[in-house]
Amino acid sequence: MPVDADTLTRERIPTVIVDGLHIVYRVHGAGSGKGSATSALSRIVSKRRSPSVREVHAVRGVTFTAYKGEAIGLIGSNGSGKSTLLRAIAGLLPAERGAVFTDGQPSLLGVNAALMNDLTGERNVILGGLAMGMSQDEIKSRYQEIVDFSGINEKGDFISLPMRTYSSGMAARLRFSIAAAKSHDVLMIDEALATGDAKFQRRSEERIRELRKEAGTVFLVSHNNKSIRDTCDRVIWLEKGELLMDGPTDEVIKAYEKENKR
Template structure:
């Protein structure tokens, strides 16, 4: 079961990060060393040129997330929040340590699947299929996705190419597509910063529904109010290290005291 009768999350682990380290490598070319031939040569040698710069983005982070939890990630810019989500989603390899997941993690949004030259309507179908929904499920949920996004509140925008959308409209549609599916683990990066207060409210309500339906939700946001309204637990990262992990109010108070935000 997803929750106990008292409303607290049941102790079924969905994500375990064990001493996770993530390192980016940035190749810099000097005098032709950045050419495709040189890159291929480095791969074949399994070596790195002296021009490779390493960025240690996540440093030894450990935590266990449970089914039914909504977990906020806070920290200053460049603290490793988004990198951590990508590693949990399997989009970035671990340098050291391990991530275990129960079920399929989904990182919002479905940017890779949405295409600017296609209409919003076709992108809803494409995005739903990309997330593993059947054509039947996409058809059943199509009207709900469009209504939730508010895309058509000021005209028939869903029939227009996505290149005609503002960045806010596109982000709302991405959130609406991703939120239409029941996820084992849903990770949202700054989604609630998009749109007016009405849309943010709908988003927060949908996250609560997703929690009840079984999954675990991770939310990265610089908006402490969204974190307070949505999450019952917070991870605070700085410079890739986990400084604090605990109840939302406790962690945010410590964060605000330290940063003055």
């Protein structure tokens, strides 16, 4: 049976599949007393685990599928596993169990656009663009747009100064501006919209909507429920590393706010 063009347009294309994912951090405590280094070497040779190793089960059996064109908010209390989940999707953390499958290259804001404190903002724009796979011509053509979007030159020529002279907010805005200058298969933003004034937040939200139209998938971690409502059409709620709810934005946020009023 032939498939019409409208059906193909409506077809949802998976971009990220998280299948029964478990992430475990292992925190190694310091040895005590004389011979602790010798004891450590003995444990390595004998393959015994250090008694001072503490395991933190940060993500517990999370499963979901993200689709092309979606903007997905991640909510939950501090320590619920939101940032850990993003780092796992970006390929920065190994799975203890389960798996993550992605179609295209995931980009985690603040990693792909890592900035170097001793270099000027101008040099960081160039290096950040190159790190994301942009050509020098692309960076040159978008350079002024990136600077203007960040707003860091609104109170002086900060783009020519070393990054160490920037406030944390200025650095975060420049990171977002660099990352948002390129279309991404999967773009993950961790608390980016919490930085900057209302004007910059509006620009950020508008740019995320543009990225969605350019066929990417966006994940947004934020404690600002208004930003989530304004930006995302779907929300995943995590607590203690477990997925509690996954659904339409208003439905999930209402449940989350009701739970947190108790």
